[in-house]
Amino acid sequence: MSDILRWNSNDLVEEVQRRSGTAPGACFQCHKCSAGCPVGPEMDFLPSQVMRLVHLGAEAEVLGSQAIWLCASCEACTTRCPMGIDIAAVMDALRIMAIDRQVALPDAHGREFNRSFLGSVRRHGRVYEMGMMAAYKLRTGDLLADVGKVPQMLVKGKLSLLPKRSGGVKEVREVFRRAEEEVGRISNPSHKQEEAGP
Amino acid sequence: MKYAFFPGCSLESTAWDFDRSTRAVCAALGIELEDIPDWVCCGSTPAHASSGPLAIALPVLNLQKAQAAGLPVMTACASCYARLRTANHKVRNEAADRERTERITGKPYDGGVEVRHVLDVLVNRFGLDGIRAAVGQVANLPGTVRGLGRRAGWQPAPRLKGLRVACYYGCLLARPPEVVAFDNPEHPTSMDDLVAAIGAVPVAWPLKTECCGASLSMTHSNVVSRLGFKLLSMARRAGAECVAVACPLCQVNLDLRQSDAAKAHGELPPTPVLYVTQLLGLALGLSSKELGLRALTVSAKGLLGGRAGKPRRAATCEMKSAKCKMQNAK
Numbered sequence: 001m002s003d004i005l006r007w008n009s010n011d012l013v014e015e016v017q018r019r020s021g022t023a024p025g026a027c028f029q030c031h032k033c034s035a036g037c038p039v040g041p042e043m044d045f046l047p048s049q050v051m052r053l054v055h056l057g058a059e060a061e062v063l064g065s066q067a068i069w070l071c072a073s074c075e076a077c078t079t080r081c082p083m084g085i086d087i088a089a090v091m092d093a094l095r096i097m098a099i100d101r102q103v104a105l106p107d108a109h110g111r112e113f114n115r116s117f118l119g120s121v122r123r124h125g126r127v128y129e130m131g132m133m134a135a136y137k138l139r140t141g142d143l144l145a146d147v148g149k150v151p152q153m154l155v156k157g158k159l160s161l162l163p164k165r166s167g168g169v170k171e172v173r174e175v176f177r178r179a180e181e182e183v184g185r186i187s188n189p190s191h192k193q194e195e196a197g198p
Numbered sequence: 199m200k201y202a203f204f205p206g207c208s209l210e211s212t213a214w215d216f217d218r219s220t221r222a223v224c225a226a227l228g229i230e231l232e233d234i235p236d237w238v239c240c241g242s243t244p245a246h247a248s249s250g251p252l253a254i255a256l257p258v259l260n261l262q263k264a265q266a267a268g269l270p271v272m273t274a275c276a277s278c279y280a281r282l283r284t285a286n287h288k289v290r291n292e293a294a295d296r297e298r299t300e301r302i303t304g305k306p307y308d309g310g311v312e313v314r315h316v317l318d319v320l321v322n323r324f325g326l327d328g329i330r331a332a333v334g335q336v337a338n339l340p341g342t343v344r345g346l347g348r349r350a351g352w353q354p355a356p357r358l359k360g361l362r363v364a365c366y367y368g369c370l371l372a373r374p375p376e377v378v379a380f381d382n383p384e385h386p387t388s389m390d391d392l393v394a395a396i397g398a399v400p401v402a403w404p405l406k407t408e409c410c411g412a413s414l415s416m417t418h419s420n421v422v423s424r425l426g427f428k429l430l431s432m433a434r435r436a437g438a439e440c441v442a443v444a445c446p447l448c449q450v451n452l453d454l455r456q457s458d459a460a461k462a463h464g465e466l467p468p469t470p471v472l473y474v475t476q477l478l479g480l481a482l483g484l485s486s487k488e489l490g491l492r493a494l495t496v497s498a499k500g501l502l503g504g505r506a507g508k509p510r511r512a513a514t515c516e517m518k519s520a521k522c523k524m525q526n527a528k
Contacts, residue, residue, distance in 0.1 A: 019250075021292070038409040042421050070418060073243050074369035074409035079383050086374075095247045109417035114244035121239040121256070127207035136416065146419065149454060156493045158212045158454075167236030171259055171303075178302040179252040 009057040016054050020093035022086035027051040033077035033087050043067040044106075047077050047087055054090070063098040069110035112139040122176050125166030129159055199323065200230040201272035201314070202264040204282065206446075207239050208275050212454075213446030215490025219475040220274045220316050222488045226479070227324055227332055231272065234263050240281040243413050254295055255302040257285035261311045262303065270312035272319050274475070276445035277412075280370035280378060282313045287377045315371060317444045317474065318380040321388040326395045329478070333396050336483040358481050358502070361398040364438035365389035365474070366429065368448040369409045383407070389474055393442060396481035403436035405429050410451040419458065422451050427463035430456065440470040440501055442477055449473060453495045470498035 013025050027048070034046035045053065045067045053062040062068070068091050077087035098105065105111060116136035120127050137143050153159045166172070209217035224231050237260050246253035261282060264271045273279045288295040289309035300306055320329065367386045375383040384407065390400035408429060411422035430452060433441050443449045453471040460466040472494065479489040480502060491498055 038411070038425055039414070039421055041424070042418070070414070070421065072369075072409050072412045072414050072421075073247070074412065075373040076369065076407075076409065079373045079375060092247050092250075096249065099248070110247075113413065113417045114248050117242070117244035118248060118252075121241065121245075125236075125238045126210065127239055127242075129207075129211045133416075152495065153212070153454070156495070157214055158493060160211060164210055166238045168238045168259065168263075172238045172256070174304070175255045175259060175302055176252065178304075179249055179255055182251045182298055182302060183249060 007057045012057040012059050012062075013054050015097070016090055016093050019096065020086065020089040022084075022089050024051050024054045024085060024090050026083040026085055027055070027081075028083065030082060032080050032082065036076045036080055038074060038076065039070045039072055043070050047071075047091075050094070051085075051087070051090070054094075060103075062094060063101060063103045064106065066106045068094045068098065069105065069107070109140055109142075112136055115139065118176075120163075122173060123169075124163045125169035125172045126164060128163035130161060131163060199228070199319075200232065200269060201319065202234050202267050202269035203231040204234050204237055204240075204260055204264075204271055204273040204278060206237075206273060206275040206278035207242075208277075208446035212450050213275070213473075215493035216274055216446055216449070216473045216475065218488065218490040219473055219479050219484075222484050223320075223475045223479045223482065224316075226482045226484060227320075227328070229319065229324060232267070232269065234260050234267070234271070237263070240278045242277050242281060246281070246284075251298055251302055253281070254285045254288050254299050257282045258289065258299050258303055258307050261285065261309075261313070262305050262307050265307070265311050270314065272314050272316055274316045274444070276315065276368060276370040277447060279313065279315045283377050283379075285309075286311065286313060315378075315380065315444070317371065317388055317392070320478070321392050322380060326391055329392065329395045333481045336481070358477070359397040361501070362401050362437050362439045363393045363398050363477070364403050364433035364436060364441045365393055365400050365406060366410075366433070366441050366443050366448060366452070366471075367406050368443065368445045369407065369412070371444060372407055389442060389444060392474060393477065396478055398477065401433070401436045401438045403433055403438065405432050410448045412447050412451070415447070415451050415455065419455070420462070422455055423459045423462045426452050426455050426459040427466060430459065430466055430469050434467060434469060438469070440472060440498065442472055442474045444474050456496055468496045470494060470496045470501050472498055 016024050029048055029052060031048045034040055034048040037047050040046055043066065045065050050062055050065065050067055071091040073088050075088050081087055099111060113136055116132050116139060117127060119135060120132040150159065205217055221231060239256060241253050241256035245256055261271065271282065273282060286309040289299055289307060367389060372378060372381050372383045372386045381388045386406060393400045409425065410429060411425045415422045441452060449471055476489045476491060
């Protein structure tokens, strides 16, 4: 009951529209996105159901869903949506909102992977795969997953032991710092509305 | 024809063979590449899933450098390609994104640098006629292979003629169409045309643009196994002997994780997954060393190294030996 009371609000659909630059409100539930989603079988909510939850204002349900972290950003839904909704961008917006609001995630793998990856980029200007994988494993505790692949990858020259730092690493750090400052501006409700729309 | 080359992080590590074969093929065809100086990571999926401003600013740092060099950009990684194109698309079409990006990078940028994928460059810029001519020249040489004599032994002509190839485009080479825009988003054909131009046979199959799971490889490898199995078994059912790709993530997910897919989902004949630049390089007479073929987890030796006239059994023999090895290991 309380859920239903909490749901009756346009705040969520408006916020998602502002953050993603696309209009989830245009979805009429044709389910074309779900039919073509490669990750559908593993998702708790299919993409079209995620869109419906956004319409309903079911914030806790959608931000705490597994689906938004299973989305592989393959853009099949975005390409096929008859209403021109950039569904992959909606998934990005929902992930960012889930992090901002410190929602309890069903599993933290996606978040920790993104952190480890971006941490590596910030440190070296490029991804240092060994360091990134080590950081990810420490964060998730999956120490043994795929360890068997490492010797093979080393032999094939697919992993290097040392990072290859970009000469542009200083610029990259500066870009990270300024982008973090900008996030405050994005979250600001006075952000331009006309960016929205398909 | 000269491009500023954006290799991207994968091409320095897991996809070093894509890097090597792309450079070798371009050199052989006279396409000049100049690396973007001090290029930085495009941010890939973790950036756009974490911060909109960052996901535009990181690619733009590279595009500004290419603009300073006055060159169009060529990239080989499909993910980098999509990120660079998306950044251009946003900077051109959203004034707010452009202003913010210029604030963050501290430099002006108008989204004007042309960004092309190596497949696009080969098929639509260099052109299939030019490729046919270059391949024909090599085929008419006695001995056929330029790598001949590079090592002590004789290197037989790679068996490309009639080789059945499933061309796998993955997600980001063709999607979303308004951003990447060089082929049909549901039924792309450029790689098939290229494969046909070198004398191999592109098979008709329905999963050309189905996703391989991309970076879920790290976070949810069970999904990648399922998708890999689906893709590889469909390619086999369509009669393909190998898969051609143009994306480092597709390659790793179908090649390095192929044994996982078979373990989790059932029998799967070992199927080599080559970069399309490696196939083209073989047709141009480049050696396996110049194309980095040793990086493949599922070896292509049995498939391509067979002497001319040897029956198509080569692939099956290798499958059997690989199976024996697996059983022995157990």
